[in-house]
Amino acid sequence: MRRNGKPAGSLAVLFDLDGTLIDSVADLTAAVNTVLVAHGAQPLDVAAVRGMVGNGVAKLVQRxxxxxxxxxxxxxxxxxxxAMMAAYRDGLTAQTALMAGAPTVLAQLRAMGAELAVVTNKPQDATEAILNHFGLSKAFGAVVGSRPGLASKPAPDMLFAALDAIGASAETAVMVGDSAVDAEAARAAGLPCVLVRGGYARQALETLGADAIVDDLSGLADAIAGLRMAAATG
Structure with a gap:
């Protein structure tokens, strides 16, 4: 059987963005500090903001x-x-960088026949601008960012929207992220989850119930292949 022209059982990989594919914390810190200072508060350092990222801009501002x-x-x-989003858009990629190995692993997964999507709590327009800046837009069949009417992670709605957009099934999909938000969203959607070290998690990754943990993106393709093999033989 085929769905939207794709063979049944085709692999789909859904990626978080911040802390997974990009390191954006310096630009997020600059933007939130602009607002703090405007309100007469002292700015925060990057290490403090790193632990506040993951649940969207409003939650970052609140924290x-x-x-x-x-x-x-x-x-x-x-x-x-x-106000923070206005400041952030002014310096969206000033200090943001790709996580090591990001373009390589995307190419590896596409060579495996995987359909790829981004699922992030970052606003849709900012997400698309960042992917365009780094030349990654064409790697993804769908980009699902924060937008009105769509519940953000850890609700599963964004994941389901991405799967629908690329014509994929939850039964053959994997969520890749860096934090509890991603693990919880994957669990709510019924997807296995691979977590990548070096992101913005506030807890030890081993406590989050992931199906696999990799030290960096260079180990992701093998981890996903291992999960698929285990599912096929289990």
Whole structure:
């Protein structure tokens, strides 16, 4: 059987973005600090912001202001989030870099016949701009970022939207990420999950229930192949 022209059982790999394919924490730090300073608060260092990334921009803003003892109400958080995104768009890729091995592993997976998608809590327009900047857009059959009406990770909705867009099935898909948000989203969607070290997780990856953990992206293709073999023989 085929679905949308693809053989049944074709591999689909859904990637988180920040901390998985790109290291964006320096630019996120600069943007959130612009807003903190505008509110008379002291800026945060990169290490502090690294532990705040993963649940979307609004949550990052909330955590940053809480860290400075200035909790925001809903209206204040919305205003500060808009201000942060304006600052972030001004320097979207100023200090952002690809994670080591990202282009190589994408090529490896495509050579394996995999359909690829990005599933991220970063806003859709910023996600597309970053992928375009690094020349990665053509590697992905779908890019699903934060948008109105679509629940963000750890809800499974984004993952299902990506699978639908590339005509893939959850039964043959894998989620790749760096944090609890990705592991929880994969579990909610019924997908196996591979976590990559070196991202923005706030907990030890071994505690998050991933099906596999790799030290960096160079080990990802083998890890996914191992999961598929185990599923086929199990």
């Amino acid at each position: 940053a202001f809480q860290a400075r003892g200035r909790p925001l109400d809903a209206a204040g958080r919305a205003t500060a989030t808009d």
